[in-house]
Every structure is written in structure tokens, then in C-alpha cells.
Amino acid sequence: MNISVIGAGQMGNGIAHVFAQSGHSVTLIDIAQASLDKGLATIGKNLDRQVAKGSITEEQKLATLKNIAGSTDMAAGVRAAELVVEAATENVDLKLKIFKDLDAHAPAGCILATNTSSISITRIAAVTKRPQQVIGMHFMNPVPVMKLVEVIRGYDTSDTVTTTVVDLSTAIGKVPVTVNDYAGFIANRILMPMINESIEALFQGVGGVSEIDAIMKLGMAHPMGPLQLADFIGLDTCLAILRVLHEGFGNPKYAPCPLLVQMVTAGKLGVKSGEGFYVHTPGSKELVVSPAFGK
Template identity: 75%
Template sequence: MKNIAVIGAGTMGNGIAHTFAQSGYNVQLIDISQDSLDKGLATITKNLDRMIAKERITELDKQSTLDNISSFTDITQGVKNASLVVEAATENVDLKLKIFKQLDEICDAQTILATNTSSISITQIAAVTSRPGKVIGMHFMNPVPIMKLVEIIRGYDTSDDVTTTIMELSKKLGKIPTEVNDYPGFVANRILMPMINESIETLYNGVAGVSEIDTVMKLGMAHPMGPLQLADFIGLDVCLSILNVMYDGFKNPKYAPCPLLVNMVRAGKLGVKSGEGFYDYSESRKAEKVAKQFIK
């Protein structure tokens, strides 16, 4: 397995491409937008420069990594000769099903199809293909080049051979793969998202402010980042999407998104990616500037 195709040049996609390329794999990075590809490659270059500054890699390592990446706006050309395709598109079930139907038609019959979904059923995704045994979840953590964990999610029909192959491949990337079963949110988000949602409820109910909530969790629970700041980095739209998937899957009100989260997403306050979320990333990063206007 030497040629890896990655679909989506956004935060997760470019991080996955970076990680494979730095480990010596030929990466075919695919996005329908040339602008997104350019931004993704610029992000990879910037992150490699940071690693050079921290003396983790050399200039030669950086160039070798970049040389391992080629970009495509045509998915058919992009997946050509790929042994593994990793889909890292937006967390939208209809979009992912559409992509996997297309991949099943254009990829070689032996190609493994993986999704970086953080909540959507692998079994549901696999069902739209003629190769459910070769469909698997590879849920990388953000930032991908740094975070060690990869959740490996087996669908109902995912074969033992494919699971073993992907577990071993993850280890070759310097990651620690952990196998989990296919239930909404898997393990990481089934635990994380209710905590983030409860943190937003705590803010919504006026118990404490943004910085106070994050400080309690950082200093009291030894979390490296507070849950509201983490939500900003994940993307509030992504948090909302995951909670909706879990709520629909479990039919349990404990997964119902907080009204504050819903309103902020409707207003386009998505966190770091939009410049505003629970914190202000566009100016001086003043806590609560944005969130307060949605609390009634």
C-alpha cells in the first residue's frame, strides 16, 4: 500500500494528507475547489515550517513531504491507482453517501474505502457500495500530524483482513489505533460531545462565563484545553452535526443540542474557522464577546 487518496483539503483532509506524505506515502489530495487545494497545501507548508522551527524535522524532510503530495480537482483522476481512499469531506451524511457511491464505481475492486467521519454510521456508508467488507472508519484527531489516536471503526460487514490492514497502517504512521464498534459518535464523540454540550448549557443558563468554565475544566480536571475553546477549534457546526447524529441515533434527549449552540451556528459563528465563536479570533481574542449576544 503506497498510493493513498485523500478526499477533502480542509482541516482534517490536509492534516491526513500531511501525515501520510511525511511517512513516505504518495498522496493524491482531492477537492472540487482549486482554491481549497491551494489553501490546504499552504496549511501543510506552514505546519511543516513550524516543525522545522521546533527542530522536529529538517528542510529536506519538508521538501520530501511536499514532493509526495499531488493535487486533483477531478476525483476519477485523483483516486487512480490508490490502494486506500480516505474520505474527509464535510460531516454530512448525504454528501458522504454520494461520495462513496461514486468511489465504489470508479475505484479498483481491491481498493479499501475509509471515512474520517466522527459520528456517521460506517454500516450505513458501506451499504451504498458493492464492497461493504472493504469500507472502514479511520477517525483521526485534530491536529492530525500531532495527535496520536486514530479510532478504527468496523462496520457490520467490515472484514477482519481490512481491519488488520488499517490497524497496521495506522501504526506505520506513528499513530495508536483503537478499534471500536459502529454506534453513533463511536467512543470519542459519544463522550466528548455531551461534555461540550453541557458546557454550553452551563453558559446558556448563566452559571459562569466562557473563560470561567474553561478555567475550571483546565485547572480542575487537567484538560489541556477548555471545552468551549475546544468546540471553537472543532467547529461549532461540526459539534452541532455530531450531536444531531447522536440524537437521531439514540433518540435520547441528553444528546439534544443546546439552543445556544443552534443559534450560534445559524448566525455563522462557527469558531476558529469563521473568526468568531465562544472566543473572538478576529481581533484580540476577547472571551465571551460573541457568545453573550445569543444568551437571553
């Protein structure tokens, strides 16, 4: 299948990776050449790691890389697409603009999927002339490792399109789970209030970063504490999702913690900026709490 992926960030390069590894022909598109180069380099590094672990061969790595082309020209990059998966920055206006453009440039039969964490699929679909072909395909981070694809049906998404996306997800080794389109769907409707509450507990001084994460790891058997997970997802993405939940349900329980707002304003976005609740040094796996939080 010809698949175009929009956005070469942490999710987009992972999505391109898994499709290409399953033999699909992928065009990875980003608005910025530097982000595209970084995304392609990340795919190379992740494939090297898979080879080192023995989970794929050198030949499979080369075949995967051969299946991926990069582009900064969206109109040209989707011209032959049968499926587009959009994984650009989590911003409503940006996504509405991208889907208007995709509708204008992608072939009539092309399915337009979005990897949005929280933005209404129905709202995105409504700016196109093909709402029955618009669907949520929500991969989890890191995409090559995580099995789940949350498949979200918008108000008009057709059964045929849903079946195609479910079957494709299964064929690339993922486990699709289909849900309906309400703010946050299922994954983030449940995850984000937990992360927000952890930040609130930190903000109120109930516990420190290490204590909060240790309690959730050891007490609830979570593989990673909520603050570490927030850093990993990106604090800007967490804030954007909470704002969608807050606005979508009109319920104050989803209001983002002021500390989260402050950190995003200061550019402390977690792993992607090098600092969030922890300090992230490339190549180091050591968990070092940010000096802003004392220890």
C-alpha cells in the first residue's frame, strides 16, 4: 500500500517505521527539513537497535529503509497515497488546515487517518468532502514497541474504512481496539486526569517527583511513573489534551494544573526539550530529577 505520514516527530517517524517494516511504501512528510532529517535518522537508529537485539536482520533493516522516502512537499507527497496518517503537532487549527489540504491533494479513494491524541475526529472530518473516509488511528509511543492502535470512528466514518484500518493494523502486528469519538477517546480520557492529578500533588507539595513516581510504579505495577510518562509524551502534548478534555466536557475536573501550564510556557517539555520533571541527557537512561524540583 502507498502510505503517506504527515509529521516526522516522535510519533510520525515511528508510524513510518512500522509500516515500512511490513513492506508498505511510505512517504514521510514534514514541514521542516530539519525535523524530517531528524525523523529519518531516528528510524535508522531504531532499526540498528533492532538488528543489534536480533529482532530483525541487516537485510530487513535495509529493505525497511528502502521503503521510506522523505518530503517537505505535502501536496506532492500524498498524490499517490491510498492512506494518509497525520501525526503533526497536536493543535486543532493546524490539523484542520492540514486536512483541508489533504482533501484537496490526496486521491479521491484515499483514507485520511489522524494520530491525534484527543481532537475530535468528527470535527476534523467535517472540513473535508469525504468525512466517511476520515478515521482516528491512535498509535502509542514508542510506536515500534507498543501493540495498541486505538481506532476511532467519527460520526460519519464508514464500516468499510473502519474494517480496512482494523485489518491493516492487525497486518502490521498491532492490536486494534475500536472506540467512538468523544474527547480523549478512551486512552487519554483515563490517562491524562491521572497525569494531571500527579502534577497537582507535586504542585501542592504532597510528594516529590521521585516519591510520586515510585508510589505509582511500585504500588500499581505501572512500568513508568506518571511524571516520567508525562515527560515522555511531551508536556505540551499533555497540556493540549487536557485543554481538549476540559473544553469538550465543560467539566472543571479536567482543568490543567497551573504547574503544567507554567512548565510548558517556560519551554520545559520533557524528553523532547531535554527537561521536564526530569533532566534528559541523550544516551543516558539514568533518572535525574530536574533541579527545579529539589532533588
